[in-house]
Amino acid sequence: MNPNQAKHHRALELDKVLARLAEFAACADAKQLALDLQPETNLALAQALLNQTRDAHMLLARFGGPSFGGLKNVDNALARANAGSVLSMKLLLDIAEVLRVIRSLTQWRSSNAGVETVLDILFQTLEPNKFLENAITTAIISEEEMADNASPALYDIRRKIRVQESRVREQLEKITHSQKYAKFLQESIITQRGGRYVVPVKNEFRAEVPGLIHDSSASGATVFIEPMAVVEANNEVNVLKAKERDEIERILAELSVQAGAFHESIKASYECAVELSLVFAKANFAYSLKATLPALNDKGDILLRGARHPLIDPKKAVPIDIHLGAEFDTLVITGPNTGGKTVSIKTVGLLSLMAMCGLMLPVNDRSRVSVFDAVFADIGDEQSIEQSLSTFSSHMVNIVEILKHADENSLVLVDELGAGTDPVEGAALATAILETLHFQGTKVAATTHYAELKAYALETPRVENACCEFDVATLRPTYKLLIGVPGRSNALAISARLGMDSAVIETAKGFIQNDNRRFEDVVDKLEHSRKRMEDEFDRAAGLAREAEAAKEEAAKLREEMRSLREKESEAAKAQAAKLMEQAKRESYRLLQELEDIRKEKSNTKDANELARRARAAVKRGVSALDAADPALLEQEIDENYTLPRALVPGDTVMIAGLGTKATVLSPCDRNNMVEVQAGAAKTRVKLGNLRLIEKPGQNKPAPSPRKSGGVESRAAMSSETRVDLRGMTVDDCLLTLDRCIDSALRTGLHEFVIVHGKGTGALRAAVQQYLRKCPYVKSHRLGTFGEGEDGVSIVELK
Numbered sequence: 001m002n003p004n005q006a007k008h009h010r011a012l013e014l015d016k017v018l019a020r021l022a023e024f025a026a027c028a029d030a031k032q033l034a035l036d037l038q039p040e041t042n043l044a045l046a047q048a049l050l051n052q053t054r055d056a057h058m059l060l061a062r063f064g065g066p067s068f069g070g071l072k073n074v075d076n077a078l079a080r081a082n083a084g085s086v087l088s089m090k091l092l093l094d095i096a097e098v099l100r101v102i103r104s105l106t107q108w109r110s111s112n113a114g115v116e117t118v119l120d121i122l123f124q125t126l127e128p129n130k131f132l133e134n135a136i137t138t139a140i141i142s143e144e145e146m147a148d149n150a151s152p153a154l155y156d157i158r159r160k161i162r163v164q165e166s167r168v169r170e171q172l173e174k175i176t177h178s179q180k181y182a183k184f185l186q187e188s189i190i191t192q193r194g195g196r197y198v199v200p201v202k203n204e205f206r207a208e209v210p211g212l213i214h215d216s217s218a219s220g221a222t223v224f225i226e227p228m229a230v231v232e233a234n235n236e237v238n239v240l241k242a243k244e245r246d247e248i249e250r251i252l253a254e255l256s257v258q259a260g261a262f263h264e265s266i267k268a269s270y271e272c273a274v275e276l277s278l279v280f281a282k283a284n285f286a287y288s289l290k291a292t293l294p295a296l297n298d299k300g301d302i303l304l305r306g307a308r309h310p311l312i313d314p315k316k317a318v319p320i321d322i323h324l325g326a327e328f329d330t331l332v333i334t335g336p337n338t339g340g341k342t343v344s345i346k347t348v349g350l351l352s353l354m355a356m357c358g359l360m361l362p363v364n365d366r367s368r369v370s371v372f373d374a375v376f377a378d379i380g381d382e383q384s385i386e387q388s389l390s391t392f393s394s395h396m397v398n399i400v401e402i403l404k405h406a407d408e409n410s411l412v413l414v415d416e417l418g419a420g421t422d423p424v425e426g427a428a429l430a431t432a433i434l435e436t437l438h439f440q441g442t443k444v445a446a447t448t449h450y451a452e453l454k455a456y457a458l459e460t461p462r463v464e465n466a467c468c469e470f471d472v473a474t475l476r477p478t479y480k481l482l483i484g485v486p487g488r489s490n491a492l493a494i495s496a497r498l499g500m501d502s503a504v505i506e507t508a509k510g511f512i513q514n515d516n517r518r519f520e521d522v523v524d525k526l527e528h529s530r531k532r533m534e535d536e537f538d539r540a541a542g543l544a545r546e547a548e549a550a551k552e553e554a555a556k557l558r559e560e561m562r563s564l565r566e567k568e569s570e571a572a573k574a575q576a577a578k579l580m581e582q583a584k585r586e587s588y589r590l591l592q593e594l595e596d597i598r599k600e601k602s603n604t605k606d607a608n609e610l611a612r613r614a615r616a617a618v619k620r621g622v623s624a625l626d627a628a629d630p631a632l633l634e635q636e637i638d639e640n641y642t643l644p645r646a647l648v649p650g651d652t653v654m655i656a657g658l659g660t661k662a663t664v665l666s667p668c669d670r671n672n673m674v675e676v677q678a679g680a681a682k683t684r685v686k687l688g689n690l691r692l693i694e695k696p697g698q699n700k701p702a703p704s705p706r707k708s709g710g711v712e713s714r715a716a717m718s719s720e721t722r723v724d725l726r727g728m729t730v731d732d733c734l735l736t737l738d739r740c741i742d743s744a745l746r747t748g749l750h751e752f753v754i755v756h757g758k759g760t761g762a763l764r765a766a767v768q769q770y771l772r773k774c775p776y777v778k779s780h781r782l783g784t785f786g787e788g789e790d791g792v793s794i795v796e797l798k
Contacts, residue, residue, distance in 0.1 A: 004401065009039070011377040012349040012413070014357075017310055021359070024284040026068030030277035039356035043298040043371045048118070049358025054293050055117035056283035057360065062115070065284070066108040068277045070097040075267055081260035086253045090143040095259050095266070096136035102269045103128040105276065119279065125272045127265045132258055139251055146248050154247045161240045168197045168233045175199060175209075175227055184208050186222045195241070196234045198224040282359055290314075291360035294351075295368040300325040300409070300443045302348060306364035309347045310354070318479035320344055325370060328464040330434060330444040332457040334486060335468030340479040341447040342379065344468065345413045348445055349375055352411060372443075373409040376402045392420035399433060408441030417446045417453070427452040438463060454486040585732060592735050643692055647674060653690040661693070721749065726757040730766045737767065741776055744797060753783075754793045767793055 009015065015035075022034040040046040059065075077091040087095075109123040139150035148155050169190060175181050176188040176199060184205035190197055193214040200222045201209050211227040226234060259266075285291075289310055303326070306319035322344060324331050333341045351361050355369045378398040399414070406412050418430030427450040434456065437444050446453075457465040465486035469478040647653065651664040653676065662676035662685070672687040723740045725733045737754065744752055756763040771780040776797055783792040 004405075005374060008375060008377045009353060011379045012346055012353060012375070013311060014039075014350060014353045017350065017354060017359075018357075020310075021281060021285050024281035024288075026277050026281070027071040027073075027274060029073055029274045030068070030071075030281060033274065033278045034281060037357045039353045039375070040358070041356065041371060041373050043296060046356050046358065046371050047296050050293065050296060050355065050360070051118045052279045053282040053286065053358050053360055055119050056279045057286055057293075059112065059115070059117065059119075060280070060283050060287065063108075063112045065280055066105050066276075068101060068105075068273065068280070071101045071270070071273055071277065072098065074098050074270070078259060078263040078266055081256040082263040083260070085256065086249065087256045087259065088143075089140045089146070089252065092136050092252070092255055092259065093140055093143060096133050096140075098266065098270055098273075099129050099133040102126050102266075102273055103130060103133065105273060119276065122272045122276050122279075126269045128269075129262055129266065132262055135258060136255055139255065146251065150251050151247060154244065154251065157240055157244045157247060161237060161244065164233060164237045164240060165197075168230045168237065171230045171233065172197055172199055172227070175229075181209060191224065193224045193226075195238060196226050197230060197237075198226045201225045286360035289360070289362040291362050292365055292367070294355055294361050294363060295366075296355060296371060297368060298371045298409075300329070300370045300372070300411070301368060302352065302370055302443070303366075303368045304348065304351060304361075304363050305367045307347050307351060307367070308362040309343055309350070310362055312343070319364075320347065320479075320481040322348060322466075322481055322483065324348065324445060325443050328462045329441065330438050330457070330460075330463040331446070331466050331483070332434070332453050332463065332486075333445065333447045333466045333468065333481070334449065334454060335447075340468045340481065342415050343479075344466075344481050345415065345445045345447060346377075346379065349377055349411065349413045370411075370443075372411045373407070374405060375411045375413075376406060377413045378402065379413070379415045395420060403433070403436060406437060406440060406442045410442050412437055412442050412444045412446075414444070414446040417448050418450065419448075423450070426450065431456050434463070435460075457486065585735075592731070592738070641688075641691060643687075643690070645692075647687075647690065647692065652693055654693050655685055656689045656691055662690075664690075721751070722753045722755065724755040725763055725767070726755060726759075728763070730762065733763055733766060734770055737770060741774065741795075741797065745776060749797070751794070751796050753788075754795060755788065755791065756793065758789075758791045764790065764793070771795060 018035050018037055021037070022031040025031040025034050040049060072094055074091070074095050077087055077095060081087050106123065106126050106128050109120075139147055141147050146154065148158050172190045176185060176190065182188070184201055186200040186202050190199060192198065196214060198214055199209075200217075201224070203216070203221055203223055206213065206223050206225065209225050209227060211225040212231065213223050213225055215224040216222060289308075301324075303323040305321055307322065308314065308317040308319050318340070320340070322331075333344060335341050351363065352369050352372065353375055354361060356371055361367065361369070376398075378395060402412055402414075414433075417433065418426035420426070421429075430446075430448060430450055430453055434444065434446065434453065438460070454465055457463045464484060466481060466483045467485050469480040469482055641656075647664050647667060649664055649666060653662055653664060654660065655662055655676070655678065660678050662678040664674060665677055665682065666675040668674050668687050673684045674687055674690060675682065675684050676690070677683075723736065725736060728736065733756070740752065744750075754767055756767050758764070768780070771777050771793065778796045778798045780793055780795045783789050783794060787794070
């Protein structure tokens with residue numbers, strides 16, 4: 001990047017934003033990448049960076065972020081291993097940790113693989129190496145310790161060392177606990193010197209304990225002697241430890257060779273992991289700013305809605321709306337000092353650079369920014385943290401450089417243009433500079449105090465005025481940017497507010513040229529009109545919000561009523577179905593009892609006749625229940641219902657509250673009672689409880705599918721080849737089975753399947769016993785593989 005561009009970026013404080021971004025990076029290399037970020041001047045590449053941040057932002061919201069902890073640069077260690085060097089335990093553990101992070105990243109992405117993102121190419125580049133990772137972590141326990149099971153040879157050597165050391169200690173313990181040597185020892189302990197086991201002996205008795213002296217205390221009162229009895233054993237321990245070191249070195253060399261073999265793949269995976277760390281750092285930074293995704297273009301079109309400077313405390317930052325490049329190319333901002341002019345142009349430049357770096361912006365939705373070839377800034381010291389006081393000359397040096405390099409693809413931001421010199425010459429020079437940049441097609445935002453620049457903006461096409469609002473009543477700026485309104489001079493108003501004598505104020509007004517006075521009067525009228533229109537707009541917006549809230553509340557209540565009505569309807573249907581099922585079961589239970597009575601009193605003609613008549617009555621009742629229209633059960637009772645005409649015999653009606661169909665037998669009597677027949681039962685019902693359900697003019701009841709003798713015709717019968725008894729009691733099961741056999745015999749069905757399930761076997765046993773005794777069953781058997789096995793029975797009728 002051009003060093004001059006770096007200077008302009010620092011003036012806009014991009015470096016401070018990147019430093020805050022680096023705080024969200026998880027590893028040193030990712031932090032450095034964040035600090036080294038450069039704005040991308042190509043639209044496609046800048047959009048690609050933004051798309052990466054967008055998808056990482058989405059993944060964070062839906063699945064949380066992946067862990068990058070433990071990621072460190074191991075390129076140097078891998079290069080050494082590839083060149084044949086033996087790596088230390090620490091370096092090998094670092095490589096294993098990097099492999100663990102790479103593996104965890106791929107596992108994290110696999111766990112949410114249902115969502116496609118532009119980051120998938122980076123995740124797919126990661127190459128986990130579980131083989132090498134396990135080889136290192138299994139062999140090495142810590143930076144200083146190798147595991148016993150790193151190799152069979154190491155395990156055997158260490159076992160021998162433990163055995164030999166145990167023997168040495170046993171020999172020395174005999175000496176320390178011996179009465180013979182007790183008076184010679186300084187203490188009855190065993191210690192080590194130079195890797196050999198020794199005992200502490202008083203200096204005056206060192207001749208009494210034969211052995212090798214390895215050390216003495218600082219005072220000289222104690223010498224550490226290796227008794228001759230353990231010299232050979234200690235020698236053996238040292239030999240074994242030398243073998244142990246050789247074996248550890250061999251294992252490290254073997255692991256180093258394996259790591260060097262995967263040098264390129266680990267390096268490539270690490271670089272992708274670092275890039276992913278940076279992308280997710282951008283996403284986390286976006287969350288901290290409550291940022292959104294802007295639309296990018298390369299036409300110089302900027303529209304920032306509710307923009308906030310990212311380095312200002314969010315609790316103190318005042319959002320601004322600012323646009324440039326669509327309706328006008330140059331924006332002249334006026335207003336009092338500390339009113340927010342400089343922050344406004346800094347926000348435009350800084351947010352443009354951030355978007356070009358792939359960062360989401362602290363703006364409201366539907367904002368857009370442009371990608372520029374260059375962003376130039378000449379910012380004064382008043383609001384800058386970086387720069388010291390600037391003279392007119394130093395400002396002009398910057399302006400000269402900007403005029404040389406700026407073109408139609410540049411953004412120029414100038415603070416206090418033309419300040420620091422004679423007002424007349426400064427205003428003329430500032431106007432000429434704006435004119436030059438304007439003719440070059442450069443996008444410009446400049447702050448000024450010169451009234452001449454306000455007039456220039458009013459008279460020149462595609463140049464617009466803007467101002468930072470100032471409340472004269474409170475003598476405080478509101479930091480609100482108003483585009484299309486030139487800023488008015490507040491010097492006299494502020495002075496009067498502070499108590500200056502009115503005569504002095506009037507004298508000052510007399511020195512103001514008439515043209516300037518008229519211009520300020522026009523600006524004053526514009527300001528009053530603007531405030532009045534804003535008040536009306538706020539009032540209209542408030543009314544619109546109230547209306548929208550009332551509309552949403554009404555829709556919510558309507559939805560709640562609909563939901564409640566559906567729930568009540570479903571509950572009513574469920575209750576009606578339950579009552580119908582209970583009635584049918586009770587009826588069939590009664591049939592079974594009557595059948596039992598008939599069998600017990602088979603020689604009694606009256607009992608048979610009673611059973612036959614009762615059976616016919618119950619079956620007619622059950623058929624009436626089956627024929628009930630479920631839709632009728634859903635109808636609510638309407639207290640204001642009126643019959644469309646007088647009822648006549650043969651009309652079909654519904655008894656309100658019962659959901660039962662009935663046929664009118666006689667017209668209404670003097671007491672408003674109507675005789676109806678529901679199934680086999682005849683009753684009298686109040687006229688107000690009847691609802692006519694047939695079409696007008698259809699007075700005759702529909703022909704019954706039953707014959708006069710009460711027996712269902714073969715055409716009206718239905719039969720099933722499969723009956724499911726699961727969940728029934730034994731009594732209900734046998735009743736249902738009897739009904740199915742009866743229906744099958746009358747419809748000519750010779751074989752059907754009974755599903756009784758396996759369970760405890762109670763239903764199966766009851767069904768099998770019933771089938772063995774039933775005279776209508778020719779044969780029966782349990783199902784085979786593919787038919788349901790012991791859970792079903794296959795029945796063949798005679």
